[in-house]
Amino acid sequence: MAKGDAILEAKDIVIKFNLRGRTLTAIRGAGLRLNEGETLAIVGESGSGKSVLTKSFIGMLDQNGWVDSGEAVFEGRNLAAIKDEKDWLAIRGKKISMVFQDPMTALNPLLTVGAQIKEVFELHHGLSGKQADHAVVEMLERVGIDNPSERRKQYPHEFSGGMRQRVVIAIAVACKPRILICDEPTTALDVTIQAQILDLIKALQRDLAFTTVYITHDLGVVANVADKVAVMYAGQIVETGSAEEVFYDSRHPYTWALLSSLPQLGVKGQPLYSISGTPPNLFNTVVGDAFAPRNPKALKVDFAAQPPMFQVSPTHSAATWLLDPRAPAMEPPPAILAMRAKLGGAKLGGAKLGDAAKNGGAL
């Protein structure tokens, strides 16, 4: 498959949970398209459904949850329709693998690091004994662990957080996956280590040629690594586009609010912008635009009907009534305009987007 072809295409995914005797709709018709070889970042505040949506691609929803409708096509197969655990074994950890947020608890404390990586080689590559050990050492070296032949015999508690995350990444890529999903891979780590881990994943992606999905609520990470961005709010993708489009030309009020809350966009002496209010209660049916109650400039129509995905460009679309021709013209908030001016200048100067965001302040 050539670079740029769709590798995973999800449409209208609805995911529900049973909670305390009631049904909660965590994902309310989300769709996304993932292209071969690219890096997609899913952003949104916590609880917006980033983890749930991606976990459904490897059949790892919690016991009380299920994919209610929609489809997710991967290699000609509809992942949303897989019910049998056996069928998942052909995909999970083999074609699509996942790195979780907290490396401190992700490893089995009673098995050596090597044994835990070895499991993958035994399972997916049929290696055993010396061969598998050799592969483990190679893998550890590849993820940047010094003295791998000694360290593979150590237990997780003898590794630091950053090192453990490297081990987790080694486990995830050992199967040579086609898609690697990183669910907030650096949130639990020190700032200095975050950048190293991101670099590591980038390097591995180059070598092993997989497609990466980052889940994060750190827009700094997005600017650093992503080709494409999907913004999630209350179980829906509200805006999606290339990283440039989402940063310079965002259209959804929620994206504006999210960008405005970036610390590095704050104006000295003024309180940091934060989105007021809380996301909707997912037990209730959401009518209209889910973000409308928190949007001071919402239109009446936002409360009446759910906006469709309006195309802005072939790669960029957003679900907001502001894109309807009948809507009054609406300027993004000043912070966004200021950012665009700043980033625009940087762009003209030839610097990359990521550098501009980095220069904006420590992430």
Add this chain to the structure above:
Amino acid sequence: MIRGAMMREPLAAGSESAEAIAAKVDASLFVPADFDANAAERGGYSDYSYWRSTMRGFLKNRVALGFLLLLGALLLFTFVQPLLPGQKSPTHIHIDPATGMQYRNVAPGAEFWFGTNTIGQDLWARIWGGTRTSLMLGLLVGVAEMLIGITFGAIWGYVRRLDGVITEIYNVINNIPTTIVLMLLAYILRPSFKTMVIAMCATGWLGLARFVRNQIVIIRDREYNLASRCLGTPSRRIIVKNLLPYLVSVIMLQTALSIPGTIGWEVFLTYIGLGLPVSIPSLGNLVNEGRQIMMSPELRYQLLFPTIILSLITISFYVLGNAFSDASDPRNHV
């Protein structure tokens, strides 16, 4: 009508064009709406209440509800039984007026519902009298353990300097089999109601104290973080809405669960001869009396009746306690 139509139309990438969907919406709606700051806050997940979730969890458990009814009926009957008409005294020895002899080992019948024992006492009255004694013992021990447990647990948790010392004391007591401690204390203090209470309190408070201590350490550390990081109210709300009710419910639970335990130990101590004086009817004494004649099959009712009542009571307490414990654990509030 618009709402209905839109709700069934999820965000569709490709199923229907945006323009087609938009066409269904009335143009007059494209004007700014009034912003209601309160409405923005109204989302969220404020529908959680600790006690309501606990009750829901508990009420879902049919078996536990059945035992609740059973236990309620048993307890009620135990305490109103002496007030009912036609009840006999549990200690009175009945004499046959015709022969002047005691009514020994009379089989269950119209006069003596559960029969009489080897010296002519009414077994029915003795069983309920014994249940009263055993329940009182259990209740007393339960409350005493609760007080000691909370006090020690609170000191243990709050006073950091004593943490090490109390932990050591805990380890020492915890390392000795409970049976041995009980037997030794009962042996030294000589059998009596008071002895029984003291002996059982000496070991029973440990678990509760440890739990209270752990919970207080959690709360203490949260408070500390709260002060140092100025995080505002949410932590405090978690403490008041979640941790405290949990603490309270576990304390209630442990007190309830210690009752069947106490009843069981009483039977055991009675067996080795360290129980209550035989003049006091108690479940332990009844079981022990029944055991001594259990080799004659026609007299086995004297063992069976007390053990049935006893088992019903302890099983009810145990099942209820555990059902409540599951329901009250915030981790199960899913």
Add this chain to the structure above:
Amino acid sequence: MLKYTIKRLGQSLITLFIVVSAVFLLMRLLPVEGYFGDGYDKLSESQREAVLQKMGLLDPWYVQMGAFYKGLLRGDLGVSTIYRKDVPVLEVIGPRVPYSMKFGIVATCLALIAGLGMGVSMAKNKGKGLDKLWTGYVVFVNAVPLAVYLLFIQLYGTSLLDLPLLFDKYMPSSWILPAVSMSLGGIAGYAMWMRRYMVDELNKDYIKLAKAKGLSQSTIMVRHVMRNAYVPMAQYLPASILMTISGSIYIESLYSIPGMGGLLVDVIQRQDNTMVQALVLIFSSVGIIGLFLGDLLMALFDPRIKLSKSGASR
């Protein structure tokens, strides 16, 4: 590991010392009549004093304790005062040790095998029929006082299965009921804890990663969940020995097994103070040693403990 062992050993010795001293001092609270047996009333005041003097019971408590510890180090626990007058305590207890040990070991093994199996099957079938059935058993054993259900096992078990009512060392079939009875509590305990630990492990994050690796549910169960659940179970082993002790006291006396548990009941009823003291000390020591061994076992399995400074993390 060596450092941990030494530290933990020191802890146990201190505990043992405290327990021995406490038991000794508590026993001093008893009225002195207990040292005379039936003959107390016949003796004159001065004769009584002479006897007490001879036994050292009139000395200040610290002198008595010193003498007691001196004897203890020489392996001398005093002489029986009533049960078998003037016979050294250890001589009375000695022949009974093998019985208690044999029953204890058999019961513990039975409990271990049946209990772990039961626990694993409960965790695997969580919420289903088998889980409920075994839970019913656990509830029964925990809720109904052991003094009651063991009695019924003796009463009906012997007649239904046509087994001997009392223990007879020459009759192998008389071993069955007592040994099974002794293991019932342990089985329930092991099953309950094994189930709980496995369910705990199942909810941990590393299980998510194991699943994300593509391991099948059964591989995860065997290689991760069960393995990890055995570690805290190692620590439960001694606790179950404590339970077996409790059970044995009652069961040995119920079936007239000539072991230490039955002896303890006898000497309590006969009020033989030195015998009670000695047996209480022996049983407490077994408990303390058992917990010590359990912690060592756990440290052996859990690589994290070798590094931790805090020692036993219970």
